[in-house]
Amino acid sequence: MALIVQKYGGTSVGSLDRIRNVAQRIKRLKDEGNQVVAVVSAMGGVTNKLIEMANELSSDPAERELDVLLSTGEQQSIALVSMALHELGVEAASVTGRQAGITTTGNHTRGRITDMEPALMQQYLEEGKVVICAGFQGIRDDGLIHTLGRGGSDLTAIAVAAALKADLCQILTDVDGVYTSDPRVVKDARKIPEISYDEMLEMASSGSKVMQSRSVEFAKKYGVVFEVRSSLNDNPGTIVTEEHDQMESVVIRGVSIERSQARVTVTGIPDTPGMSARILSCLAEAETNIDMIISNIAHDGLARHSFTMHSNDLGRVQAALKPVLAEIGENSQVETEAGIAKLSCVGIGMRSHSGVAAKMFEALGAAGINIGMITTSEIKIAVTVEESEIERAANVVHNAFGLEGTPGKLNPS
Amino acid sequence: MALIVQKYGGTSVGSLDRIRNVAQRIKRLKDEGNQVVAVVSAMGGVTNKLIEMANELSSDPAERELDVLLSTGEQQSIALVSMALHELGVEAASVTGRQAGITTTGNHTRGRITDMEPALMQQYLEEGKVVICAGFQGIRDDGLIHTLGRGGSDLTAIAVAAALKADLCQILTDVDGVYTSDPRVVKDARKIPEISYDEMLEMASSGSKVMQSRSVEFAKKYGVVFEVRSSLNDNPGTIVTEEHDQMESVVIRGVSIERSQARVTVTGIPDTPGMSARILSCLAEAETNIDMIISNIAHDGLARHSFTMHSNDLGRVQAALKPVLAEIGENSQVETEAGIAKLSCVGIGMRSHSGVAAKMFEALGAAGINIGMITTSEIKIAVTVEESEIERAANVVHNAFGLEGTPGKLNPS
Numbered sequence: 001m002a003l004i005v006q007k008y009g010g011t012s013v014g015s016l017d018r019i020r021n022v023a024q025r026i027k028r029l030k031d032e033g034n035q036v037v038a039v040v041s042a043m044g045g046v047t048n049k050l051i052e053m054a055n056e057l058s059s060d061p062a063e064r065e066l067d068v069l070l071s072t073g074e075q076q077s078i079a080l081v082s083m084a085l086h087e088l089g090v091e092a093a094s095v096t097g098r099q100a101g102i103t104t105t106g107n108h109t110r111g112r113i114t115d116m117e118p119a120l121m122q123q124y125l126e127e128g129k130v131v132i133c134a135g136f137q138g139i140r141d142d143g144l145i146h147t148l149g150r151g152g153s154d155l156t157a158i159a160v161a162a163a164l165k166a167d168l169c170q171i172l173t174d175v176d177g178v179y180t181s182d183p184r185v186v187k188d189a190r191k192i193p194e195i196s197y198d199e200m201l202e203m204a205s206s207g208s209k210v211m212q213s214r215s216v217e218f219a220k221k222y223g224v225v226f227e228v229r230s231s232l233n234d235n236p237g238t239i240v241t242e243e244h245d246q247m248e249s250v251v252i253r254g255v256s257i258e259r260s261q262a263r264v265t266v267t268g269i270p271d272t273p274g275m276s277a278r279i280l281s282c283l284a285e286a287e288t289n290i291d292m293i294i295s296n297i298a299h300d301g302l303a304r305h306s307f308t309m310h311s312n313d314l315g316r317v318q319a320a321l322k323p324v325l326a327e328i329g330e331n332s333q334v335e336t337e338a339g340i341a342k343l344s345c346v347g348i349g350m351r352s353h354s355g356v357a358a359k360m361f362e363a364l365g366a367a368g369i370n371i372g373m374i375t376t377s378e379i380k381i382a383v384t385v386e387e388s389e390i391e392r393a394a395n396v397v398h399n400a401f402g403l404e405g406t407p408g409k410l411n412p413s
Numbered sequence: 414m415a416l417i418v419q420k421y422g423g424t425s426v427g428s429l430d431r432i433r434n435v436a437q438r439i440k441r442l443k444d445e446g447n448q449v450v451a452v453v454s455a456m457g458g459v460t461n462k463l464i465e466m467a468n469e470l471s472s473d474p475a476e477r478e479l480d481v482l483l484s485t486g487e488q489q490s491i492a493l494v495s496m497a498l499h500e501l502g503v504e505a506a507s508v509t510g511r512q513a514g515i516t517t518t519g520n521h522t523r524g525r526i527t528d529m530e531p532a533l534m535q536q537y538l539e540e541g542k543v544v545i546c547a548g549f550q551g552i553r554d555d556g557l558i559h560t561l562g563r564g565g566s567d568l569t570a571i572a573v574a575a576a577l578k579a580d581l582c583q584i585l586t587d588v589d590g591v592y593t594s595d596p597r598v599v600k601d602a603r604k605i606p607e608i609s610y611d612e613m614l615e616m617a618s619s620g621s622k623v624m625q626s627r628s629v630e631f632a633k634k635y636g637v638v639f640e641v642r643s644s645l646n647d648n649p650g651t652i653v654t655e656e657h658d659q660m661e662s663v664v665i666r667g668v669s670i671e672r673s674q675a676r677v678t679v680t681g682i683p684d685t686p687g688m689s690a691r692i693l694s695c696l697a698e699a700e701t702n703i704d705m706i707i708s709n710i711a712h713d714g715l716a717r718h719s720f721t722m723h724s725n726d727l728g729r730v731q732a733a734l735k736p737v738l739a740e741i742g743e744n745s746q747v748e749t750e751a752g753i754a755k756l757s758c759v760g761i762g763m764r765s766h767s768g769v770a771a772k773m774f775e776a777l778g779a780a781g782i783n784i785g786m787i788t789t790s791e792i793k794i795a796v797t798v799e800e801s802e803i804e805r806a807a808n809v810v811h812n813a814f815g816l817e818g819t820p821g822k823l824n825p826s
Contacts, residue, residue: 016469050489056429058496065499068507069492072485076463079482080470086478087471094481096558120556145509 002167003035003125007135007157011174012231013077014044016084022231023084025172030090030130037121037131037164039157040081042073063108067137067147070109071097074134074153081132092130095121097146102138102159104146111138111146113155113218116163125164133160151212158215162222169224171211172231177238178203178210180403181255185391188404192253193236196243199253199346202380206256206344216240243348251349251356252401257394258342259387261291262311263373266321268331269303279305279324286320288313291342292375292382302331306373308384311338340372341390344382345397357381363400369393415580416448416538420548420570424587425644426490427457429497435644436497438585443503443543450534450544450577452570453494455486476521480550480560483522484510487547487566494545505543508534510550510559515572517551517559524551524559526568526631529576538577546573564625571628575635582637584624585644590651591616591623593816594668598804601817605666606649609656612666612759615793618704619669619757629653656761664762664769665814670807671755672800674704675724676786679734681744682716692718692737699733701726704755705788705795715744719786721797724751753785754803757795758810770794776813782806 006026013019022038029036050069054061078094085092101117121131135153140146148155154171161169178200181189195203197220204213210228219226219240229237269275276295283290292308309317314336325332350356357374360381364371369392372384385393398404419439426432435451442449463482467474491507498505514530534544548566553559561568567584574582591613594602608616610633617626623641632639632653642650682688689708696703705721722730727749738745763769770787773794777784782805785797798806811817 016466019470053429053493054496057432057493058500061496062499065492065495065507068495068509069489072488075485075488076482079478080466082478082481083467083471083474086475094478096481099556143512 001033005037005161005166005169007039007171010041010044019084027088027090035125039133039135040077041135041153046073067108067145070147071137071145074136078132078134093124094132096134097137098139100133104138104140110149113159118163154211154215158219158224161224169226171228176230177228181398185394186398192238194239200240202346203256248349251353252345252347255398256344260311261308261340261342262314262338263308264317265306265335267304267333271303282320282324288317339387340384341387343393346380348379363396367396414446418450418574418579418582420452420584423454423457432497440501440503448538452546452548453490454548454566459486480521480558483560484550484558487549491545491547506537507545509547511552513546515551517553523562526572531576567624567628571632571637574637582639584641589643590641594811598807599811605651607652613653615759616669661762664766665758665760668811669757673724674721674753674755675727675751676721677730678719678748680717680746684716695733695737701730752800753797754800756806759793761792776809780809
């Protein structure tokens with residue numbers, strides 16, 4: 001008998017019919033002799049409708065009350081899924097975030113899980129019941145209702161799996177798993193059977209938004225192995241797990257792309273200590289999401305910093321930089337460039353294989369695609385290209401590393 | 414500075430515009446220097462929609478899960494009303510049933526309040542905040558979410574007022590107060606400025622369904638004086654309070670009517686101990702709502718019991734009686750009569766004034782209206798008449814007791 005934690009997103013429980021399907025899937029697992037905990041999101045659309053009402057009442061709804069309001073969406077789902085299971089003759093009991101023993105901390109609407117006390121869930125499991133647990137919510141250390149922000153239900157599932165020492169954690173979603181690249185862009189993209197936490201993190205932060213980074217980080221921290229798979233079919237998905245030696249036989253796990261990027265470059269920065277920190281703290285205070293950061297010294301001895309960000313954030317970044325520009329001095333200028341995109345190669349295998357960057361740049365060069373900024377980490381190489389070139393770039397690099405080949409096969413590097 | 418508890422029903426918070434109105438009303442009270450706790454129901458229609466979903470998923474939704482589901486309606490309201498208050502610059506904090514410290518007992522969906530621990534509400538009040546409290550819900554002694562059944566939000570308001578030792582409790586509803594009779598039937602009906610708990614109870618159970626009896630009983634038990642008034646205007650309503658001597662100057666407080674009644678008579682019952690109990694326990698087990706009960710001995714020495722009930726319950730009562738009839742003996746028969754209505758005169762003044770029944774029967778007789786069953790309590794006389802005669806009967810009796818007169822005026826008896 002295995003203990004399986006499943007997570008169903010808002011689309012999976014988006015209608016009463018879909019809720020019945022979810023109940024059927026859970027029943028099947030239970031009939032096979034497993035203990036099951038299903039973490040569910042609010043029915044698709046419900047959360048947005050609640051947010052709309054809040055915004056209609058207030059230009060700036062209090063986050064404390066948003067938590068009270070939004071947590072009702074998941075509470076409705078758990079009751080409805082439980083009822084659908086009862087109708088199939090399956091014993092089931094719902095638990096809210098509070099009843100699941102999920103303790104959180106942090107600002108309202110952006111909770112972080114700090115502790116789990118799963119006694120009630122364990123009791124229900126011992127009684128032979130399926131447990132239906134509300135995703136996205138917990139109780140803050142001060143006793144108030146707290147939601148977990150974007151990707152919160154995934155986080156709940158990982159935390160519940162960790163607390164219950166589950167044998168398996170399945171994140172059921174509307175995609176089949178993690179792919180070597182976006183299948184809408186690269187037609188040869190194939191599903192990755194197994195990926196390490198770190199690769200998944202780099203893929204996620206590089207735009208393959210199957211899951212939020214925080215859930216993957218949480219899983220890595222607590223060693224929760226999980227599978228990303230479709231709620232619409234029974235195909236095996238992608239297992240996300242600790243890295244092991246065999247994984248290194250594949251140099252590049254995937255090629256991810258991120259569109260609608262912009263670049264801001266601040267020039268003429270005196271090369272004095274603290275200046276970079278001053279600029280970056282300005283951007284942090286403005287809560288802008290900076291992605292790539294590059295800095296070097298120009299021929300005139302003055303430094304230049306370049307940042308990329310989503311083009312929606314461009315205006316905010318420019319505004320945030322204004323006061324600091326005056327401090328930097330009269331030679332300082334801001335240059336901006338929109339209409340770029342980011343291409344990343346990710347793989348723990350590149351640690352032990354040299355020449356990955358060279359091969360990537362060569363492939364892009366041969367295709368006549370110009371490279372803008374470059375950053376590298378131990379397991380990732382990222383470049384910017386013209387947005388109009390990004391699809392071609394992804395295909396070229398995907399081919400260069402032989403990612404269309406058989407899963408797990410050692411590709412020539 | 415007074416502490417005022419208000420209750421707003423589902424109609425009063427039935428749209429975002431109405432929620433804004435409620436916020437305005439609360440702000441006004443607060444601006445006048447009062448501390449305010451507002452108990453709110455789910456937005457009109459929300460609870461029914463949730464019940465519909467439950468019924469679509471299950472022919473018999475588990476009551477535990479219904480509680481989880483339905484309690485979300487009030488939780489949404491408290492957040493939205495709080496946001497509307499913030500928008501008006503009023504500090505406000507929502508509390509769920511759990512946070513309000515409402516402890517309950519009993520079956521799911523039919524909770525009874527057993528204890529109140531209002532520390533959090535008191536803290537918010539001391540901080541100068543308006544408290545918006547979810548009606549209709551509490552936490553059962555076993556820690557599970559519990560709803561309070563019909564009239565649950567009124568009950569919450571009374572309990573909160575008792576726990577906080579509020580100076581005033583206002584039940585804001587879609588009627589102006591309690592009337593001497595249904596104004597749609599008796600055009601001279603007038604609003605009653607003050608009524609005793611017992612009179613209110615008799616009026617409620619006699620069909621003037623301004624409030625459920627349980628809330629009035631709870632208020633009586635804890636000595637909570639409350640006012641029933643309209644949420645749509647600022648007219649004074651009806652104060653419900655302990656009886657005092659002055660109240661007796663009015664013999665009859667009101668005339669209430671109840672339509673769609675039916676009568677069931679069981680005849681040929683041997684006059685032996687335990688037989689009545691047997692019959693009534695059968696009806697109780699079938700959860701039928703029996704109203705009037707009359708019993709007497711016929712000329713043959715056999716007893717006959719008559720009951721009245723809502724005509725919707727007639728079939729259920731007949732079914733419940735079937736097994737017991739066989740036990741009673743072969744002479745036993747069941748007679749039924751539908752199409753009747755009930756007329757009740759209520760008033761604590763009738764205790765000290767004789768001849769009330771005579772006056773009532775005289776008035777009906779003079780109008781040629783036939784009386785069926787009669788029951789009396791210390792402060793109520795109730796009769797059944799043909800349903801087609803009920804409106805005329807109500808007017809005749811209302812006139813006979815001079816109820817159209819000035820409020821509080823001593824009427825001739």
